[in-house]
Amino acid sequence: xxxxxxxxxxxxxxxxxxxxxxxxxxxxxxxxxxxxxxxxxxxxxxxxxxxxxxxxxxxxxxxxxxxxxxxxxxxxxxxxxxxxxxxxxxxxxxxxxxxxxxxxxxxxxxxxxxxxxxxxxxxxxxxxxxxxxxxxxxxxxxxxxxxxxxxxxxxxxxxxxxxxxxxxxxxxxxxxxxxxxxxxxxxxxxxxxxxxxxxxxxxxxxxxxxxxxxxxxxxxxxxxxxxxxxxxxxxxxxxxxxxxxxxxxxxxxxxxxxxxxxxxxxxxxxxxxxxxxxxxxxxxxxxxxxxxxxxxxxxxxxxxxxxxxxxxxxxxxxxxxxxxxxxxxxxxxxxxxxxxxxxxxxxxxxxxxxxxxxxxxxxxxxxxxxxxxxxxxxxxxxxxxxxxxxxxxxxxxxxxxxxxxxxxxxxxxxxxxxxxxxxxxxxxxxxxxxxxxxxxxxxxxxxxxxxxxxxxxxxxxxxxxxxxxxxxxxxxxxxxxxxxxxxxxxxxxxxxxxxxxxxxxxxxxxxxxxxxxxxxxxxxxxxxxxxxxxxxxxxxxxxxxxxxxxxxxxxxxxxxxxxxxxxxxxxxxxxxxxxxxxxxxxxxxxxxxxxxxxxxxxxxxxxxxxxxxxxxxxxxxxxxxxxxxxxxxxxxxxxxxxxxxxxxxxxxxxxxxxxxxxxxxxxxxxxxxxxxxxxxxxxxxxxxxxxxxxxxxxxxxxxxxxxxxxxxxxxxxxxxxxxx
DNA sequence: GTTAGGG
DNA sequence: CCCTAAC
Numbered sequence: 228x229x230x231x232x233x234x235x236x237x238x239x240x241x242x243x244x245x246x247x248x249x250x251x252x253x254x255x256x257x258x259x260x261x262x263x264x265x266x267x268x269x270x271x272x273x274x275x276x277x278x279x280x281x282x283x284x285x286x287x288x289x290x291x292x293x294x295x296x297x298x299x300x301x302x303x304x305x306x307x308x309x310x311x312x313x314x315x316x317x318x319x320x321x322x323x324x325x326x327x328x329x330x331x332x333x334x335x336x337x338x339x340x341x342x343x344x345x346x347x348x349x350x351x352x353x354x355x356x357x358x359x360x361x362x363x364x365x366x367x368x369x370x371x372x373x374x375x376x377x378x379x380x381x382x383x384x385x386x387x388x389x390x391x392x393x394x395x396x397x398x399x400x401x402x403x404x405x406x407x408x409x410x411x412x413x414x415x416x417x418x419x420x421x422x423x424x425x426x427x428x429x430x431x432x433x434x435x436x437x438x439x440x441x442x443x444x445x446x447x448x449x450x451x452x453x454x455x456x457x458x459x460x461x462x463x464x465x466x467x468x469x470x471x472x473x474x475x476x477x478x479x480x481x482x483x484x485x486x487x488x489x490x491x492x493x494x495x496x497x498x499x500x501x502x503x504x505x506x507x508x509x510x511x512x513x514x515x516x517x518x519x520x521x522x523x524x525x526x527x528x529x530x531x532x533x534x535x536x537x538x539x540x541x542x543x544x545x546x547x548x549x550x551x552x553x554x555x556x557x558x559x560x561x562x563x564x565x566x567x568x569x570x571x572x573x574x575x576x577x578x579x580x581x582x583x584x585x586x587x588x589x590x591x592x593x594x595x596x597x598x599x600x601x602x603x604x605x606x607x608x609x610x611x612x613x614x615x616x617x618x619x620x621x622x623x624x625x626x627x628x629x630x631x632x633x634x635x636x637x638x639x640x641x642x643x644x645x646x647x648x649x650x651x652x653x654x655x656x657x658x659x660x661x662x663x664x665x666x667x668x669x670x671x672x673x674x675x676x677x678x679x680x681x682x683x684x685x686x687x688x689x690x691x692x693x694x695x696x697x698x699x700x701x702x703x704x705x706x707x708x709x710x711x712x713x714x715x716x717x718x719x720x721x722x723x724x725x726x727x728x729x730x731x732x733x734x735x736x737x738x739x740x741x742x743x744x745x746x747x748x749x750x751x752x753x754x755x756x757x758x759x760x761x762x763x764x765x766x767x768x769x770x771x772x773x774x775x776x777x778x779x780x781x782x783x784x785x786x787x788x789x790x791x792x793x794x795x796x797x798x799x800x801x802x803x804x805x806x807x808x809x810x811x812x813x814x815x816x817x818x819x820x821x822x823x824x825x826x827x828x829x830x831x832x833x834x835x836x837x838x839x840x841x842x843x844x845x846x847x848x849x850x851x852x853x854x855x856x857x858x859x860x861x862x863x864x865x866x867x868x869x870x871x872x873x874x875x876x877x878x879x880x881x882x883x884x885x886x887x888x889x890x891x892x893x894x895x896x897x898x899x900x901x902x903x904x905x906x907x908x909x910x911x912x913x914x915x916x917x918x919x920x921x922x923x924x925x926x927x928x929x930x931x932x933x934x935x936x937x938x939x940x941x942x943x944x945x946x947x948x949x950x951x
Numbered sequence: 952g953t954t955a956g957g958g
Numbered sequence: 959c960c961c962t963a964a965c
Contacts, residue, residue: 841959864953883954884959 841876843885848917851882852889856924860886890925893918 515525522537843851854866863879863886871877896918 861954878959879953880955880961881959883956887956 851885852920860928889921893921
């Protein structure tokens with residue numbers, strides 16, 4: 228490698244190789260057919276290309292001088308090549324490793340370059356140049372094949388998604404990490420016998436088949452199944468991409484021709500063409516331009532080769548960044564990329580959402596309806612119109628699959644387009660001197676505006692506080708009926724008396740009444756508080772989002788530092804998989820019926836109170852339950868961030884309150900009609916299975932941390948000191 | 952900033 | 959849902 232680069236030093240006149248055909252590659256094609264088989268090749272004096280042995284490679288690398296060997300795999304680490312089905316092995320690969328790899332690699336190369344005698348270079352230039360051409364042409368072919376193969380793989384992968392065995396291994400994902408110790412307080416029940424015996428009966432005897440979320444709610448083992456994820460699939464997908472990135476690196480290294488990182492996106496059907504940017508034809512000045520545009524800074528380096536390499540590396544990084552952003556990683560990166568995207572960025576979880584939908588789609592093919600039934604979350608998102616199934620084709624560019632996030636969020640066209648756009652962004656928006664200066668997408672702007680205006684919501688449907696268009700009631704009703712009739716969990720809401728509410732609260736007077744106007748209805752302190760509340764909520768929504776990302780970042784670190792499955796990690800730019808992200812996008816949506824301005828009314832005592840409470844929908848309840856199952860009770864903030872991050876209302880406290888109520892309800896359910904005591908209405912409103920599940924979870928959590936804590940307020944008997 | 956609990 | 963003491 229060093230040799231190759233060296234030869235090129237100072238000679239940018241190297242004619243663009245007539246790469247292609249006629250090359251001896253035809254003969255040796257098989258040898259290099261599999262990019263994964265021969266990363267390294269050596270060039271004979273006759274120009275022929277032969278696969279190099281590991282020893283030879285090693286020799287080459289050690290000596291650092293040209294001995295006819297050319298390493299085409301900067302990442303010469305993994306000796307045995309992986310066959311296409313190794314998702315497990317690679318899933319722990321960290322992109323960071325990859326990044327580091329590049330850096331160190333580059334530096335190493337620089338080192339070598341500097342130590343190569345110039346005369347040597349001159350002497351071998353001619354010969355090497357010729358070989359380079361051969362190699363280039365060969366590599367191009369290899370690459371082409373690799374792309375084809377990948378394309379094929381993707382197709383295959385798409386169909387295999389549903390076959391992932393670990394898909395159903397419920398505990399898997401949940402046990403993965405971040406299962407903090409739940410607070411026993413949230414799970415104490417009236418005796419363990421309740422959970423043990425009473426529960427099954429309840430769930431099975433549920434008199435509300437319509438609302439029965441099926442086995443999901445009734446069967447314990449399934450509790451966390453919904454939180455599982457297709458890790459393998461995910462890894463696999465990203466892995467492929469990663470590989471492609473690696474395999475392409477050599478091209479950049481050879482300097483023969485640099486391909487814009489964007490064009491390397493595996494999802495792209497046309498691997499190269501016009502996007503190609505031949506840095507070789509650029510002058511120093513131009514290279515400087517490119518460098519500057521890539522790194523945002525000037526460089527005094529005159530070495531063309533160095534510049535080219537740096538630029539290439541920069542592109543690679545940007546490309547990688549694109550992948551990451553696609554997976555809703557660092558907001559900074561994402562934002563930056565978004566600038567290049569015309570698509571809307573509904574919410575943090577958009578991208579995965581659509582991907583999730585895709586995956587589910589694929590999974591459905593294989594597993595059928597089970598997929599739906601298995602996840603309460605899926606059930607929750609059962610909004611007909613929301614089911615915008617995306618095209619499986621998108622999978623190729625998608626990174627993470629999330630079982631849960633499937634669809635509900637906003638698998639809108641925007642979401643789907645998002646992925647494609649990301650590709651485009653990286654792909655086309657990357658001219659040599661191209662600037663990625665595009666204004667932030669609307670979403671961000673609006674949010675900023677909201678924040679800046681002191682929490683005054685924009686009258687936008689997507690605004691958590693904006694009043695949705697007047698279709699609220701109707702659509703709500705429709706949803707309700709339809710869903711109930713079909714498959715369970717609907718957006719039915721539970722009022723204190725088990726009546727459907729919500730839509731009725733929406734009337735002309737309240738419609739379009741944003742918080743900004745509300746102050747008129749209140750006065751003095753009340754007004755201030757109202758605004759404060761709104762601002763607070765807005766802020767919360769923000770932090771909610773941001774913290775969620777932070778959280779992801781944190782998890783990422785965890786993974787980077789060698790997560791649970793850090794086994795044979797590979798130095799491939801595999802998109803980090805964040806287990807917690809699996810639970811994140813709450814299936815709940817910010818749909819019309821869930822949106823209402825946070826209206827408050829002054830109370831007698833001078834305080835204010837939310838005018839309309841948002842009745843918890845079954846979806847929300849189920850989400851909450853799942854969240855508790857996943858994070859444990861007491862981790863309200865976590866649950867909020869993970870599952871309710873998309874919902875402006877429903878604070879962590881709300882979740883806590885709701886859970887408390889659920890506990891009470893579930894408990895009440897166990898003691899039916901107690902001495903003529905008028906049963907609480909809500910018990911009737913919430914489907915028995917759910918309550919059963921609540922009890923189940925409570926008992927479950929209780930078991931995990933029995934009486935470990937001496938001063939615990941709980942006891943086996945189930946009685947809790949603090950319970951009311 | 953979160954959580955637990957009382958109002 | 960609100961409020962707030964207590965982490």
